Amino acid sequence: MRGATLDIFVFRRAGTKAVAGRLLLLDDCPAMKEIERSAAARPEAKVAWVRPAVAALEGYAPGEQPMAGSRVIKLNTNENPYPPSPAVKPAIEAELDRLQLYPPPDAAELRATAGRIFGVDPEGIVVGNGSDELLVLLLRTFVEPGAGVAWPVPTYSLYPTLAAVQGAVVREVPFPKNFNLPAGLNSVEAALLIVCNPNAPSGTAVTTAPLCELARVRRDAVLVIDEAYADFADENALELVGAEPNVVVLRTLSKSYSLAGLRVGFALTTPAMARELHKVRDSYNVDRLAQAGACAALEDQATFRHNRDRIRATRSRLREQLLMRGFEVEPSHANFVLARKPARSLEGLVAELRCDGILVRWFASLPDALRITVGTDDEIDALLAALDRRASG
Numbered sequence: 221m222r223g224a225t226l227d228i229f230v231f232r233r234a235g236t237k238a239v240a241g242r243l244l245l246l247d248d249c250p251a252m253k254e255i256e257r258s259a260a261a262r263p264e265a266k267v268a269w270v271r272p273a274v275a276a277l278e279g280y281a282p283g284e285q286p287m288a289g290s291r292v293i294k295l296n297t298n299e300n301p302y303p304p305s306p307a308v309k310p311a312i313e314a315e316l317d318r319l320q321l322y323p324p325p326d327a328a329e330l331r332a333t334a335g336r337i338f339g340v341d342p343e344g345i346v347v348g349n350g351s352d353e354l355l356v357l358l359l360r361t362f363v364e365p366g367a368g369v370a371w372p373v374p375t376y377s378l379y380p381t382l383a384a385v386q387g388a389v390v391r392e393v394p395f396p397k398n399f400n401l402p403a404g405l406n407s408v409e410a411a412l413l414i415v416c417n418p419n420a421p422s423g424t425a426v427t428t429a430p431l432c433e434l435a436r437v438r439r440d441a442v443l444v445i446d447e448a449y450a451d452f453a454d455e456n457a458l459e460l461v462g463a464e465p466n467v468v469v470l471r472t473l474s475k476s477y478s479l480a481g482l483r484v485g486f487a488l489t490t491p492a493m494a495r496e497l498h499k500v501r502d503s504y505n506v507d508r509l510a511q512a513g514a515c516a517a518l519e520d521q522a523t524f525r526h527n528r529d530r531i532r533a534t535r536s537r538l539r540e541q542l543l544m545r546g547f548e549v550e551p552s553h554a555n556f557v558l559a560r561k562p563a564r565s566l567e568g569l570v571a572e573l574r575c576d577g578i579l580v581r582w583f584a585s586l587p588d589a590l591r592i593t594v595g596t597d598d599e600i601d602a603l604l605a606a607l608d609r610r611a612s613g
């Protein structure tokens with residue numbers, strides 16, 4: 221394999237360089253020149269006025285989003301491969317004539333719809349500009365700078381970045397090998413605990429009983445259950461919403477409702493907790509188009525179920541096929557799988573797939589693994605064919 225590596229640097233306050241990521245580029249890959257050009261154009265700027273906590277950050281690196289119109293198979297950021305409900309477009313179009321007006325600040329109609337669909341009290345719902353915004357709100361509302369936050373690892377790599385911006389002390393508790401809830405969460409010093417369930421990037425899930433127990437043991441802390449992928453699982457923790465006063469369940473329309481581009485998420489909790497979160501959020505944090513589109517999507521449960529079921533079926537087939545190709549793959553409860561070749565770096569394979577026009581996610585912290593989003597059946601067939609070609613080539 222001929223090629224080169226391209227380090228992506230971030231520049232710390234004193235001007236020292238830290239490698240934030242590394243792309244392995246192959247000589248015959250047309251994407252190479254484009255990436256090199258944009259990297260070369262990036263200025264080496266230092267900012268004197270920035271808070272030390274921010275200067276020290278490397279920043280979250282989201283998965284690559286190719287330019288509109290590029291013909292790639294995108295299996296890297298856990299988006300839904302199917303379009304959203306056909307009701308979404310007309311609902312958004314109807315709002316276009318009202319863009320001179322601010323959106324409803326309390327998102328009352330959307331909260332009422334979401335309350336009905338999720339079976340929770342609308343007064344306990346906070347709508348966010350994606351659930352990522354709700355994570356920020358939770359940290360700002362419940363975590364004083366210097367206080368602890370904790371979660372099992374490996375997990376969603378955005379949490380540490382958001383915690384660092386808030387000046388929180390991060391205490392990561394490793395998952396055991398079987399990905400059960402780690403006992404360390406019962407005693408770790410933290411004002412806020414986050415459990416991503418189903419977990420990313422492992423795709424594993426814990427049942428609701430230990431989460432309920434954790435919420436009861438940890439009445440000294442807020443327990444956030446990040447259910448971004450729960451619609452693809454067999455179980456969820458909605459029964460804890462309102463029943464356990466310190467529990468906040470996060471949901472998003474980005475995955476199971478095919479609306480990653482619209483940016484709508486929900487925090488589901490008690491009305492008392494929601495009131496505190498509302499004080500901290502921007503009054504107009506969810507725009508008019510997003511509120512209308514989100515309502516329409518939630519109302520169309522038939523499209524949601526159809527797409528979810530297709531993804532679950534393709535997920536089983538993808539896992540079976542990867543197992544046949546010698547990967548280790550835990551059963552997944554999400555819309556992605558984690559495929560491992562223990563003790564082998566898969567960084568080169570990711571670069572090769574990229575040259576075949578297939579994007580999957582690779583993490584430096586899990587070098588022997590690929591996180592593969594469940595795409596359409598055709599997309600998964602293309603991935604499997606590319607894996608076979610690369611294995612024999």
Ligand code: PMP
Pocket residue numbers: 298349350351352353376416420446448471472473474480483484485
């Ligand atoms: N939580 C997890 C575990 C996720 O993977 C994601 C998506 N990257 C989010 C939350 C954020 O989703 P949203 O698009 O609603 O901000």
